[in-house]
Amino acid sequence: MRVAIPCREFTLDNGLRLIVHEDGTAPIVSVNVWYRVGSRDEQPGRTGLAHLFEHLMFEGSANVPPGEFDRRLEQAGAINNGSTTPDRTNYWETLPANAVELALFLEADRMGGLLDTLSHDRFDAQRDVVMNERLENYENRPYGLAHERILGALYPPGHPYHWPVIGFMTDIAAATFDDAVAFCRRFYNPTNASIAVAGDVDTDDVVRLADRWFGGIPRGTAPDRAAASALELADDVRIVMPDAVRLPRLYMAWHSPPAFADGDAAMDALGSVLAAGKASRLYDSLVRTGRAVDVSSYQHGSQLGSSFEIVVTTRPESDLDAIEETVRDAIDAIARDGITTDEHLRVRNGIMTAFVDELQTVGGFGGRADRLNLYAMHMGQPDSVQADLDRYLRLRPGHVRVAAARFLANAHPVSLHVVPRANGDS
Amino acid sequence: MSNTPVAIPEPGPPPPLRAPVAGRTRLDNGLLVRTVQRNRLPIVDALLIMPTGASADSPRQAGLASITAELLDAGTSSRSQTDIARAIDALGARLGNHAHWDFCALSFQVLADRLPEALAIVAEVLADATFPLPELERGLADRLAAIEQDLEDPAALAGSAIARAIHGADHIYGTPRYGVRDTVERIDHDAIVRCHRARYRPASATFVVVGDVLEDAVVRVVDGTLGQWAAHGEPAVEVLPLVARQPTSVCLVDRPGAPQSEVRVGTVGAARTSSDYFPLVVLNTILGGSFTSRLNTRLRERGGYTYGAFSAFSFRRHAGPFVAGAAVSADMTARALAETLEEIERMRVEPVSAEELERAKRYLTIGMLRGFEANGSVAGRIADGELHGLGDDWWDRYADRIGGVDAEAVRDAAERYLDPAMLSVVVVGDAGRTRDSLESLGIGPVVDTVVGRRSEGGASRGNGLMEERDRDSI
Numbered sequence: 001m002r003v004a005i006p007c008r009e010f011t012l013d014n015g016l017r018l019i020v021h022e023d024g025t026a027p028i029v030s031v032n033v034w035y036r037v038g039s040r041d042e043q044p045g046r047t048g049l050a051h052l053f054e055h056l057m058f059e060g061s062a063n064v065p066p067g068e069f070d071r072r073l074e075q076a077g078a079i080n081n082g083s084t085t086p087d088r089t090n091y092w093e094t095l096p097a098n099a100v101e102l103a104l105f106l107e108a109d110r111m112g113g114l115l116d117t118l119s120h121d122r123f124d125a126q127r128d129v130v131m132n133e134r135l136e137n138y139e140n141r142p143y144g145l146a147h148e149r150i151l152g153a154l155y156p157p158g159h160p161y162h163w164p165v166i167g168f169m170t171d172i173a174a175a176t177f178d179d180a181v182a183f184c185r186r187f188y189n190p191t192n193a194s195i196a197v198a199g200d201v202d203t204d205d206v207v208r209l210a211d212r213w214f215g216g217i218p219r220g221t222a223p224d225r226a227a228a229s230a231l232e233l234a235d236d237v238r239i240v241m242p243d244a245v246r247l248p249r250l251y252m253a254w255h256s257p258p259a260f261a262d263g264d265a266a267m268d269a270l271g272s273v274l275a276a277g278k279a280s281r282l283y284d285s286l287v288r289t290g291r292a293v294d295v296s297s298y299q300h301g302s303q304l305g306s307s308f309e310i311v312v313t314t315r316p317e318s319d320l321d322a323i324e325e326t327v328r329d330a331i332d333a334i335a336r337d338g339i340t341t342d343e344h345l346r347v348r349n350g351i352m353t354a355f356v357d358e359l360q361t362v363g364g365f366g367g368r369a370d371r372l373n374l375y376a377m378h379m380g381q382p383d384s385v386q387a388d389l390d391r392y393l394r395l396r397p398g399h400v401r402v403a404a405a406r407f408l409a410n411a412h413p414v415s416l417h418v419v420p421r422a423n424g425d426s
Numbered sequence: 427m428s429n430t431p432v433a434i435p436e437p438g439p440p441p442p443l444r445a446p447v448a449g450r451t452r453l454d455n456g457l458l459v460r461t462v463q464r465n466r467l468p469i470v471d472a473l474l475i476m477p478t479g480a481s482a483d484s485p486r487q488a489g490l491a492s493i494t495a496e497l498l499d500a501g502t503s504s505r506s507q508t509d510i511a512r513a514i515d516a517l518g519a520r521l522g523n524h525a526h527w528d529f530c531a532l533s534f535q536v537l538a539d540r541l542p543e544a545l546a547i548v549a550e551v552l553a554d555a556t557f558p559l560p561e562l563e564r565g566l567a568d569r570l571a572a573i574e575q576d577l578e579d580p581a582a583l584a585g586s587a588i589a590r591a592i593h594g595a596d597h598i599y600g601t602p603r604y605g606v607r608d609t610v611e612r613i614d615h616d617a618i619v620r621c622h623r624a625r626y627r628p629a630s631a632t633f634v635v636v637g638d639v640l641e642d643a644v645v646r647v648v649d650g651t652l653g654q655w656a657a658h659g660e661p662a663v664e665v666l667p668l669v670a671r672q673p674t675s676v677c678l679v680d681r682p683g684a685p686q687s688e689v690r691v692g693t694v695g696a697a698r699t700s701s702d703y704f705p706l707v708v709l710n711t712i713l714g715g716s717f718t719s720r721l722n723t724r725l726r727e728r729g730g731y732t733y734g735a736f737s738a739f740s741f742r743r744h745a746g747p748f749v750a751g752a753a754v755s756a757d758m759t760a761r762a763l764a765e766t767l768e769e770i771e772r773m774r775v776e777p778v779s780a781e782e783l784e785r786a787k788r789y790l791t792i793g794m795l796r797g798f799e800a801n802g803s804v805a806g807r808i809a810d811g812e813l814h815g816l817g818d819d820w821w822d823r824y825a826d827r828i829g830g831v832d833a834e835a836v837r838d839a840a841e842r843y844l845d846p847a848m849l850s851v852v853v854v855g856d857a858g859r860t861r862d863s864l865e866s867l868g869i870g871p872v873v874d875t876v877v878g879r880r881s882e883g884g885a886s887r888g889n890g891l892m893e894e895r896d897r898d899s900i
Contacts, residue, residue: 025466026799027441063432067727070718075785076437077792096792099437106434128730128755135686136733136753142578200441246574278499278511288508293568315571342512349518353537356469360800 001352001393003359005368005383007196008203012211014219015191019372019382020206021198023362029199030363031103032092033111034373036194037187039167040086040160040226040304048130048167049175051084053183055126057091058082061106062113066122069106076102083365084165087303088377092370094363097200104197104209111193112217115184123177131173134166142245143418150253153237153414154307160226161304189220194376198369199362228304231255233412242421247293249313250320251416252327256308256407259301260378265391266403267299267308272347273339273400274310274330279346281330282312291318291326303378308407320417335409338401351392355385440792445821448634448808449641453653456629460808461644462636464801468538470637471801474548474652475809477632478625479529480603481743482664487612488598489605491525493565494621498523498532500561502554507561510551519544527603528698528743529813530625535802538638542647549651552626557618569610573602583679583877584688584751584854590877591677591850592692592747597669599746624662628655632812636801666744669694671848676763676864677875680857687759687855688751691766693848695748698741698814705839706739708831711786712778713737713769714750718785720769721750731758735766743814748843756856760863763851767869770849773840777833791825 007021039050060066073080078095080103093103138144148164155162166172195214197206232255257263275282275297286292297310312323361367375384449461480491499514499521500507514521519536532552536544576582586602593600601609633652635644671694696702707715714721714737721735732752740746750770754762778786797803798821811820853860857874864872 027795028799064434067718067723068434071785072434074716074718074789077440077788077790077795079793079796094796096437096440096795098440101435102437109432125727125730129726129733132686132731132753132755133733135755140580140684140686140753142575244578246578247571277515279508279515284508287568288564290564290567293571313575315567316574342516346512346515346518349537350515350520351518353469353518353520353535356467356537357535359467360469362799363796 001389003355003385003389005198005359005372005385007372007383009382010207012190012215014215014217016210016214016217017194017376018207018210019194019196019376020201020203021196021368021372022201022203023198023368024200026362027097027200028094028362029097029100029103029197029201030092030094030367030369031100031107032090032196032198032363032369032373033107034194034377035089035187036192036222036225036377037089038085038087039163039165041187042163042167044158044163045171046175046179047163047171048165049179049183050089051165051167052127052130052172052175053180054082054084054089055130056118056123056180057110057114059122059126060117061110062116063109064106066117066119069110072102072106078103081365085302086161086165090370090373092363094367100197100201100206101209105213107195108213108217111188111190111214114188115181118180120177123180127172127175130166131169134169134172138166139169143243143249145243146241146249146251146416146418149239149241150251150414150416153239154233154253154255155231159228159231161228161302186223190214190217191219192222194373196369196372196376196382198367198372230305233414236412237414238417239414240417240419243418245418245420247313247316248318248320248420249311249418250323250327251418252310252324252413254308254408254411254413256299256306258303258305263403263407264299264301264306265395266399267306267407269347269392269395270334270400270404271297271299271308272350273334273343276350282310282327285326285330286312286323291315291323320419324415331404331408334401335405339397341397344397348393348395351389355389359385441795443795443821443825446798446804448818451645453628453649455653455655457648457652457655458632458812459645459648460632460634460812461639461641462804462808463639463641464636465638468638469535469801470538470541470635470639471535471805472533472636473634473802473805473809474532474552475529475632475813476531476626477529477630477813478662478664479526481527481598481666482625482662483598485596485598485601486609487617488601488609489569489603490613490617490621491530491625492604493569493610493613494618494625495523495525495530497557497562497565497618498555498622499551500565501556501558502550503556505550507558510547513547514544517544521548525603527599527746533802541639541644545647545651549655552652553655555622557615557622559615562615562618566610566613569604570607573604573607573610577877580681580684580686580688580854581753584690584852587677587679587852587854587875587877588690588692588749588751588850589747591672591852592694593669594672597667599669620659621662623657623659627657627661628652629657630661632809634805634808636805636808664743669745671845672850674847674849674851674870676851676853676870676872678857678861678864678872679852679854679875679877681855682858684854684856685756686753687756687853687860688753689759689763689766690749690751690852691763691770692747692749692850693844694745695739695843696741697743697745700741700745702839702843703741704827705831705835706843707790708783708786708828709773709836709839710737710739711790712782712836713773716786716789720772721752721766724765724769725752725754725762729758729762729765731755731762756859759853759855759860760867763853763864764867767846767849770844771846774837774844777837780833783833783836787828787831791828794821794824
């Protein structure tokens, strides 16, 4: 099957990478900026700074008064957002085709002029917002702190993936205005960024506008980033975490190959065979048998090394040790006997549909503009969607068996058992 | 950047909207087929809706429509649940079956060349679902477990408590669509089979296909599959009582030690076909339906004590709820509530500014273009039009109708819908920390409220009341 996101690539004089994908199917454009900075670039004691800084990017810049960033975009009928992962921070606007220059201007103004207007008041307010974000999405939510515990056990202290993107509460609270300024000076410059513009545009126009608004920003330098080699756990790690839950939940997590590296696609396929849909192996052995309410499994791809995770939410009366045993048996069976040709066919066909589906929209998280930047960062070439799909189409059942054996059956997981809090626990 | 100020570029005129034109064919069994041909990608999104949903559930059996929808693919007379899943997965298709308040829906996505095979399976599932007992019992037990878990989720607790406070126990909107423990315990095989027969019927259903298809070919294939689907028994009848708005009180759901409070303010809103629809949409965009809205600006951007504040009207066939809310720092609970009530009141007493009005209208009318990009979103809009009888020119007229809303229309709608004496309030948080300050607001009695033991339960998040403005994907 053939897929493509046809594009042209340019580099501005100041080092900014520009990728333009022309497609006039809908009168919509997405402007999408990736900075090569994420939570892995933080220092212990200041975790959460990359994400807190992402919030500051919406608070006004040299020629954009506070509040005006969002107001101007909404007034143009646009939506916008940003997100932070361990590896990167992204920002996007999805606009009607007439407003592309507005988005380019706003992105340029905050890339080059954020610190001209950033105030202590705005910094303090966003630090409070982020602390509330942590409370809402993690601390005051059932199972909300599970991933933080898993990361802490999977990666040793000091490893750049040891802490959660949102950061620890004490670190967020301790972040200062000066921390934000230093972070901006270090990471936010044209050579550390890539901008993708996708949709109903003329490439020459985009190049001209990008040059007009971004061209004057000093180039800066792309900072060296923390590296890390492949990790293995020396032994099983088992954690029991009481929480405000009624249904016990098992999390198992293993180290697995980095995103787009050898074995990454096989692990992805393995996740599908284990737990995608009602024909999957763990649905069959855990949900169909009435022991669990739901099960999921996926390869969580990251640049320095991924994690492969299985999550089982059980019935109140289920025993998590027995559930874990069943999960291990399912893994061992695949590591020993491989997957069936039917399973292989189901995974392959599902992936083809998913690839085509993801090409439907230009904007948002995972839209075509976002994918161009994703591929530019991980695979070098922005239009690598065919190469990405081919990784899956080339998979044979044997690849999945080998991956299951090497990365799961013959390796050690972190097992986290989230259990209902007994009376008296807090 | 240069040091002299630079003017922010003004966008030119927005592109004209041409809503996709959908073909219309009625099959012999009454099924309406609507087709939009789009050939850029070799994929098809399809959506079948049957216009009787969870609001036709008896309040005694709340959850029936959603359980029935969920179990639709649990088996037919010739295939097990696993057989169906294998067949669907082998086509690379994705199948979804859900009950909403106003309708039951079955949707799927598949590469265009596999559409006929996918349709054959879908038609079999629709017409011949048998609801095998083991799957049914498991489905009910899973539902009860999920309801139990939602009692620990502050946002879910707030959602079900405000729905109950607004609509009361006698109205189905006052109970979560997924049911609560005792209503789900009353659901059995017989009820599910009757629900299936009464609500899954071709004569009132609409099948929307959007994607890489030719209309004639699609109609032929649909006629050979869904065209053979026949109804049995009598159709469901939806009887909903009218709801009287409740005088203001504060329901306090205690979560000892909670670091945040979930605050909700709500009242009865309007139906989808209400003549007040457009003023209410503009009103809500300004109040809490966009990032730059008054509530989000005041509580988040200025106050910093929430990750986001929102408001939403849930426009259903009958008047659904209006709800505003936020998750706020525990020590800011009373202040957040007071500010939310102030912002609601301000909508009633002073006209919105020309700048806010213009921004909201442009956000809505230009932003509406995005909904015609993905096939699934187009299908949803066409289905919505059929469901509520909006007419094929709905989107072509949308900009003019939003454009016709002026500041006085917004204020007038706020005055009529957002009466401060009739606002229900819910706070899910640490009662010991918040009760005194809530009482000192003097807005109504503070009533300790227990959610979920028998007659109430939890709705899950994503109940249509949340405007997602996530600035963090982790």
